Amino acid sequence: MSFHQSGGKARLRTSTDTQALFNVALASLQSGDLSKAQAHFLEVIAKAPGNSDALHLLGVTKYLQKDYVDAQRWISKALAIRKVPSYLINLGLTLAAQAQDGAAVDAYQKAIALGPQEARVYNNLGNLLKKLKDFLGAESNYRQAIETNASYALAHKNLAMLLQDAGRIDEAEISLKRALQFNPDSADFLLAYGDxxxxxxxxxxxxxxxxxxxxxxxxxxxxxxxxxxxxxxxxxxxxxxxxxxxxxxxxxxxxxxxxxxxxxxxxxxxxxxxxxxxxxxxxxAPETVRRVDADCARLRIGYLSSDFYDHATMHLLAGVLELHDPARFDIHLYSYGPVRNDAFTGRIAHMPAVFHDISACTNDAAARQIADDGIHLLVDLKGYTTGARLGITALRPAPVIVSWLGYPGSLGHPRLADYIIGDAVVTPVSAAPHYSETLALLPNCYQPNDHRRACGAPPSRVAAGLPEQGLVFCSFNQTFKFNEEMFAIWCRLLQAIEQSVLWLLKPPLDEAVENLRRFVAARGIDSARLVFADRLPQTEHLARLQLADLALDTFPCGSHTTGSDALWAGVPMVTRPGMLFAGRVGASLVRAVGLEELVAEDDEAYFQLALSLARDPVRLAGMRARLIAQRLSCPLFDTRKFTRDLERLYSAMWLRETSGENRHGQPLVLDVEG
Incomplete structure (x- = not known):
């Protein structure tokens, strides 16, 4: 990473030997020999304690060694002697590296007040202001960077990203094209443009x-x-x-x-x-200072997400949030997403929980609020899904941080989460080495479900766009989960079962529809036997889903909410587990409704199982009847029992935290009965 140096020669009022030593130290720094540079700068400072350039460059050396606290200390000593723009700019870099963004902005602004600066200084200040949600200030500084150096491609790119986030897409594309004009081969710019x-x-x-x-x-x-x-x-x-x-x-x-x-x-x-x-x-950065009452009568749980509205996550989680025991748990919802006026807004208002809108907060401010609220366990519901702000959890605003539900996999960095909630199927104990988090296993399925979801009378087949006759296979998954091998198996099923159709969710791109139709036609199947369903509100979707006969799971990334939707609607689902969490959810779901026989070992077994069910309407009808009969009593859909198990798991996490035992990495497995 580049750093700013003072212009001209160092103002040394010491001996020629000290000057020579300073020059050696500077040469070592510029060549990348940081340990030698540090030793020589310390020698210079011992001989000339008032040498501000040596103090400053020792701070730079420490910065490049990623010792940001010491870097800040040495640069601050230099600034106590002389106010030099380069000192202030490098102090800003050091503070930003510690997530002290407000202080970093102050350092940059003081440097700029001393006189015009390079374009990259304005660009860096723009980045900090954007992070602090001062979007007007960020835009002003990006434009100042461009005015200072019209060919500074990075400022054009950063301005484009700011404009894109503000919904000014046409302007954003113009700025990004300018960035590519000046640096057409930049992998970073091309990634931004592709996105x-x-x-x-x-x-x-x-x-x-x-x-x-x-x-x-x-x-x-x-x-x-x-x-x-x-x-x-x-x-x-x-x-x-x-x-x-x-x-x-x-x-x-x-x-x-x-x-x-x-x-x-x-x-x-x-x-x-x-x-x-x-x-x-x-x-x-240093962990957020927390105010936690370890002996609090109620365990204080915080849920962190941007999806507290009519969203797939809330379709699963709403029932749990309503059923938390307020006598034992103090629930807080921290939302950094949009607050929308929809069906879930009213439900949230009546939940035994406190809602906090932190959408306008910086990561640091959000972390401080959570810490000041005394949260014991913070549950991140996003992971690496769209709109995630893991910068909040990275600041460690709670003693225990849990990753759950939104992202099916390890976050990879142990500071982001202490635990990941799974179950014996999606996260078997043998998989523990593949997670930076400690596995926390619920006794049945990791996925919650909302017991209040409506599943009304189905429409007619014609109204749903289906033919009046023929077996209906379905898979309402996103198109990226499809692949040639899997679709070839589905084609074999269509070929084997006359008049059958494959019911899919209509992709947002007509091109995808055309490619899928072309694929089945190349295998001698009438492309009209692919039926594409429009997106509907969930209540209407669950009603029409009852028209399907057999759901087909995808692999290697399987059905998640689409799988539990099908089972809730009484539609059996054939699945096969993969290596990853995301590829094992289907197996966990069918296990939790008591239909383990729907899990196949491999591709061929998957095909044969689906085929045998399609050819045996009596067996298939029996499975449907079982699903409907136990809709509210099986482990997957017993929301009250799930909530009690989840609360037991939270309590076990906190007990482990407060017991003083160092058991990080040892899976926490909850027994079935409790």
């Missing part, structure tokens, strides 16, 4: 940007969203090299889940690198 195009659903152009930037991980995800499986083996192999190579930049985490070759070890590594790239300053 922008992806958000605009211009996936073909996004694919070109990712390919040019050699972002194979993003490229494979785009192709899977388009149901374009050509050359995916080669692209997946290149993406895996990116994940495992120490010499490549960070890669996405969620988007990797559709890759058949992804291992738990590689997924954990990708998570760690992503965390360090996105929240490195918070991960390196």
């Amino acid at each position: 922008m195009l992806e958000r605009l659903h211009r996936l073909a152009q996004a694919e070109d940007a990712y390919r040019q930037g050699r972002h194979w991980d993003s490229l494979q995800y785009i192709k899977r969203q388009r149901a374009d499986w050509d050359q995916l083996d080669e692209i997946d192999a290149a993406a895996m090299l990116q994940v495992t190579s120490a010499h490549t930049g960070t890669v996405s985490t969620w988007s990797l889940l559709g890759m058949p070759g992804l291992t738990p070890q590689a997924h954990r590594l990708a998570g760690k690198r992503f965390a360090l790239s996105r929240w490195g300053a918070e991960l390196a």
Whole structure:
């Protein structure tokens, strides 16, 4: 990382020997020999304690060694002697590295007050102000950087990202194109441009940007969203090299889940690198000072998310939040997402919980609020899903931090979460080495469900877009979970079962629909036997879902809410477990409804099991009847029992925390009965 140096020669009023020693120290610093530079600067300071340049550059040396606290101390000593812009700028860098963003802004502004600065100073200040949610100030400084140096590509790119977040997409694209004009081969800029195009659903152009930037991980995800499986083996192999190579930049985490070759070890590594790239300053900062009453009569639980509205997470979690025991648990909901006026807004208002809108807070301010509220256990519900702010949990605002529900995998960095909640199927004890978190296993299924979900009378088949006759296979998963091998099995089922149809959720891209129809037609199947369903509100979706006969799980990334939706609607689901958490959820779901016989060992067993059920309507009807009869009593849908088990797990975590035993890494397994 570059640093700012004083202009001109050092103002030394010492001997020629000291000057020579300073020059040696400076040469060592510039050559990257940090240990030698540190030793020589200390010698200079011993001989000339008032040498501000030596004090400053010793601080820079410490900064480059990632000893940010000591760096701040030495640079502050230099500033006590002389107010020099470069000292202030490097102090700002040091403070920012410790997530002391407000103090870093102050240092930058003081440097700028002493006179005009380089473009990168304004750019860095813009980054800090954006982080502090001063978006007008950030935009002003990015534009000042560009005015200072019109060809400074990084400022154009950062301005584009700011404008994109503000919804000013047309302006954002212009700024990003300018950045690429000045640096057309920048992998970082091409990644940003591809992401922008992806958000605009211009996936073909996004694919070109990712390919040019050699972002194979993003490229494979785009192709899977388009149901374009050509050359995916080669692209997946290149993406895996990116994940495992120490010499490549960070890669996405969620988007990797559709890759058949992804291992738990590689997924954990990708998570760690992503965390360090996105929240490195918070991960390196001192932990938030907490105000926790260890002997509090009620355990104070905080849930952290941006999804406290009509969202898939709330469809699962709402019942649990309503059923928490207020006599034993003090529940707080921390929302950094939009507060929307929908059906869940009213439910939240009547939950035994305190709602906190922290959307306007910086990561530091949010962490301080949570810490000041005395939260014992903070449960992060997002992980690496869209909109996540793990910078909050990285600051450690609670003694125990738990990862649950939103992200099916390890976050990769132990500071982000102490525990991950799973079960014996999705996170078996044998998988513990693949997690930076300690496994915390619920006795049945890790996934909650809302017992109040409506499942009314189904519409007619014609109204739902289905033919009046024929067996209905269904899979309402996102398109990126589909792949050639799996779809080939589904085609075999369509070929074997006359008049059957495959009912899918309509992809947002017409191109994906066309590619899927083309795939089945190439195998001699009428493409009209693929039926695409529009997206509906959940109540209407659950009603129509009852028209399906058999749900087909996806692999290697399986059904999650789509799987429990099908089972809630009384539709059996054939599944097969994979290596990853995300590929084992289906097996956990069917186990928790007492239908373990729906779990197949491999691809062929999956095909044969689905085929035998499709050919045996009596057996299939019996499974449907069992699902409907035990809808509220089986472990998967008994929300009250699930909530009591979850509370027991929280209590066990806190007992372990307060017992003084160092048992981190040893799985916490909850017994069935309690």
